[in-house]
Amino acid sequence: MLALEFSDYLIAFILIAFAGFVDSIAGGGGLITVPTYLFLGLPPQSLLGTNKLVSTVGASLAVWRYSKAGAIHWQKFKWPILTSFVASIFGAWLSRFQSKEFMVSLLLIVTPLILFISTKKIHLHFERLIPESKRFLLIMMLSFLLGGYDGFFGPGTGSFFLFFLLYLLNLKEKEASANARVLNYASNVGALLFFVSSWNFSFQIAALGIGASLLGNFLGSHMVIHHAARWVRPLFFLVLFGLLFKLIAEYF
Numbered sequence: 001m002l003a004l005e006f007s008d009y010l011i012a013f014i015l016i017a018f019a020g021f022v023d024s025i026a027g028g029g030g031l032i033t034v035p036t037y038l039f040l041g042l043p044p045q046s047l048l049g050t051n052k053l054v055s056t057v058g059a060s061l062a063v064w065r066y067s068k069a070g071a072i073h074w075q076k077f078k079w080p081i082l083t084s085f086v087a088s089i090f091g092a093w094l095s096r097f098q099s100k101e102f103m104v105s106l107l108l109i110v111t112p113l114i115l116f117i118s119t120k121k122i123h124l125h126f127e128r129l130i131p132e133s134k135r136f137l138l139i140m141m142l143s144f145l146l147g148g149y150d151g152f153f154g155p156g157t158g159s160f161f162l163f164f165l166l167y168l169l170n171l172k173e174k175e176a177s178a179n180a181r182v183l184n185y186a187s188n189v190g191a192l193l194f195f196v197s198s199w200n201f202s203f204q205i206a207a208l209g210i211g212a213s214l215l216g217n218f219l220g221s222h223m224v225i226h227h228a229a230r231w232v233r234p235l236f237f238l239v240l241f242g243l244l245f246k247l248i249a250e251y252f
Contacts, residue, residue, distance in 0.1 A: 004040065012036055012205070013212045016054065020216025024062040025177055025224055027158020027184060028114055028240075029055065029216075033209075034107065034155050035243045042202055044098045048191075049200035050209065051154065052092075056188040058213025062221040063185050069225050071178035080139050081186045084147030088190035091151025103153070104247055110156045111244050115237065117163050138168065143183060150187035151194065158184040177224050 015036045023029025030051065037047045066072050142164055150157040161180035165171050171179065195201065 008040060009208060012040060013208055016209045016212035017216040020055070020058040020062075020213040021220040022216075023055065023059070023158055023184075024181060024217045024220030027160070027162045027180060028156055029158065030155030031107070031111055031114060031240060032243065034103065034153075035247060037205065038100065038103065039246075040205060042205065044100055044103060045096065045198075045200045046202050047103075048092070048095050048098070048154070049195035049198070050202045050206050052188055052192040052195055053201055053206050054209035054213045055154075056185070056192045057210045058217040059181065059185045059188055061214055062217040063182050065218070065221040065225065066178035066181060069178075071174055071225070072182050073175070073179055077179055077183065080143035081183060083140055083143040084150075084183050085186040085190040087144045087147030088151030088187035089194050091148035091153075091187075092191040092194035093151075094148075095152045098153070106153055107155060107247050108244075110153075111240060111247070114156045114159050115240055115244075117159065135168070139164075142168075146183075147187040147190065150184065151191035154191070157187060174224060174227070 015032055019029035019032035019036070021029075022032065033051050033055065034047065037051060042050060063072070067074075142161075146157050146160050149160075158180055161183045162176055165176040165180050166173070169176075
């Protein structure tokens with residue numbers, strides 16, 4: 001069992017809740033939770049399993065709310081959802097070979113990339129350039145690659161899904177957020193099934209994280225459904241820059 005101070009638990013609760021809040025809106029919550037778990041001292045395999053357990057339970061609430069609001073296109077995305085699910089199991093199997101140093105190195109690559117994607121005002125209309133049949137194949141390939149990445153590591157998966165749904169399919173922000181969430185949720189569930197089989201969790205941290213993640217996902221999905229999520233991005237950037245600075249300091 002980890003020996004943590006009350007202040008550690010409090011900081012972790014706030015960060016995990018905020019990660020769930022952000023994740024339900026624009027993805028990228030793992031960019032907050034993984035450094036948080038590293039800060040708490042979780043070893044890599046326990047970290048990934050705990051992260052998937054917490055994020056999957058939290059995301060269940062957001063997906064349920066999006067589905068109830070009619071924002072998820074289940075029929076249109078049923079095959080990409082299944083592909084993301086299957087690929088994540090394979091990715092989770094590969095994650096057994098990770099180390100803490102490798103995780104930090106990946107975060108140092110993925111975090112600036114997500115920041116770059118999120119800050120660019122890109123107005124592309126791929127749907128006008130790519131035929132419907134090829135577009136479906138491309139979405140399937142992206143679901144496989146991003147699902148595998150989510151099982152292997154995870155941070156930023158939701159943001160990548162959101163980016164491609166916005167600029168590949170040209171969905172509206174509400175639709176893109178909801179359907180990116182369900183694609184990411186499928187990969188969360190697949191990876192979680194693998195980690196359940198090997199029982200790689202810290203239940204001490206998961207108990208804290210699940211409550212925080214449920215709170216964050218509820219608030220975030222509520223804001224998307226009611227079109228009130230615009231001010232979240234500046235807060236997300238602020239947290240990411242702080243974590244990126246900490247990662248760089250730790251790495252060097």
